[in-house]
Amino acid sequence: MEFTSSMSPLNITEYDYSYDIESDLCEKSHSFEIFQFQFLPVLFSLLFLFGLLGNVLVIWVLITCQKLKGITDVYLLNLASSDLLFVFSLPFLAHYATDEWIFGNVMCKICSGIYYTGFFSSIFFITLMSIDRYLAVVHAVAALSVRTAMRATIISIVLWLVAIFISIPNFLFYQTYKEGHFMMCGINYPENTDNQWKLFTQFEVNIVGFLVPLSIIIYCYSHIITSLQRCKNKQKTKAVKLVVLVVLVFFLFWTPFNIVVFLYSLQDLHILEDCEIRNQLDLAIQVTTTISFIHCCLNPIIYAFAGEKFKSHVKELFYRNMGCVPLCKKCGIIQGPAVDHKSSIHTQSTNS
Template identity: 40%
Template sequence: MTNTEDQYLLFLEILSESDNTTDLSYVVSNTVQLCSKKTVNQFGARFIPVFYYVNFLLSYLGNGLVLFIIYKYEKLNTVTNIFLLNLVLSNILFAFSLPFWATYHLSEWIFGMALCKMVSSAYFIGFYSSILFLTLMTFDRYLAVVHAVAAAKSRKRAYAIIASVTVWCISIVASVKELVLQNVWKSPFNGLMCDESGYPEDTMERWRLVSYYQQFLLFFLLPLFMVMYCYISITVRILSTRMKEKCRAIKLIFVIIFTFFACWTPYNIVILLRAIQISSKSEEYDSCSDSESLDYALYVTRNIAYLYCCISPVFYTFVGKKFQSHFKRLMATKIPCLKRHISLSSQSTRTTSQRTPHSAYE
């Protein structure tokens, strides 16, 4: 429940009681500022549903294609494929919730209490696990390239399964709050709402602060530092080899780091500002204009961050020669006229991959 609606309901309660009492304790000397946020809600109703539906379609097309290629051409006997499968499943789980939220922003929550809790939990479990699996895959790639000899002994199937189960457990624990606090309630402004409610406002604010700092520290700063460290180390390693196409590999690494940073940083800065706003009790900072600006920023930056969850399989699959070859084979079976050309290019790809190390970065 938002602060505006809390203030409004408190105002109605005081107004109804004021007819039957002369207690002067009801008189307040401070001005209570009510922010309707009507324009913000209208902006969200127009912008968010379209973006959510686009994200949903892109995610299911991209991740579905990767899942089909893994099923048809690969086996789950390698660490990379196990991590990739889990990343795809986490993205699909996250995207599953988007049509529900798109419909919610268009009108009100029409799916009931059980789905409110389930969709909210699936949304955050998929979101958090996607970030962690991206980080885990980056770390695994770092081990395979920088510590190839030592990693050959430890990078076994059991290691991948244990690491994947750990990621899912962390994501589920981090999302328990949604399962407990999400409820359906009737708003005087917007009808049925699926939102955090049912507890005192001080308790809700503390939980919001925990969520915001958890998001910023555990699911942004830590992954960002790990991704940057791993890819910088990989770049140094590649530069020290005689790899023929090292310039292309370094450009690819730069694109991955830049995209990760560009998609995630604005959203998490807004999250941090939102946490500071909640922590601050000064009236000067908590003005309507500041609150509305953060709401607009949150709408835009959050969807940019979510878009990365949809396009991430492209960076972690089709940039590699092996998955490019699988994709070409798949296209050859669906479009016969391309079969001869694709078979020739695939043969060339196999020859190149046999001659050069670290082919995943070529």
């Protein structure tokens, strides 16, 4: 039985225990230990707190105020749910960064599986939101019969199933094992195929989770920009603004991770074999994976600062639960546009 490293959150909190001579000759740098034991537990705990509160608030607003009547609202709900998948694994990872794995074999599989499911579902829904904006702006009339809330719900269910299917190998192969006196959580690929599986999962992340979505998004927004420049529709420009911001933030925080994953693939292909490069990649995967985790807290912040209706709904929910809605309405504390249940939380009309 051979356990090997993989691009997973569980592997940024442990050493690479691949049993090969070259690995044994490469000792980990002190920076690796400092980052793991001192920085990761604090960061994971903070991300859990802010990510949980922020994404629950987004889901609360979408369900309570918007009633999920807008197409974009359906996709935003699923995107927030994807972010929550990351958040739920963070307490386990915070503990694992400083100690052995104590949560059992089942949680070992779940924590790795939901990481990949959340990763792929996030990029799928961001890509889907870009396609939806493309249809709404470039093919507004022709897309009227296609862009319905029911169809958006069905598509969302299909994308979740695809994300889960792609993540199945991680549910299957991750398991607990003993390393000295410590219990670890790592990946156990089938015998004699471990390197092939590693390359497959890493290229899967790069291609399915980055290059293909990036190509689709570039195509969509290049045509959207051209269309907006031609017709100068202010309403449609506002409808695109938040989606563009969400997309930009996603790629800003996930591009470094994908670059390091690609470099790991070159290492597994024996193109990069230097010990110093190996140590730098080990530290880089810690840093870039940690950066990608920060992303789970950012979408609610984007909605809060860029979404007019989101801020209005949050104020309304706050005052309603404080029992002062009548007083607030009388004195004008609740401000902003009237709630339009047919529009999205970030603009007056995202369905147009």
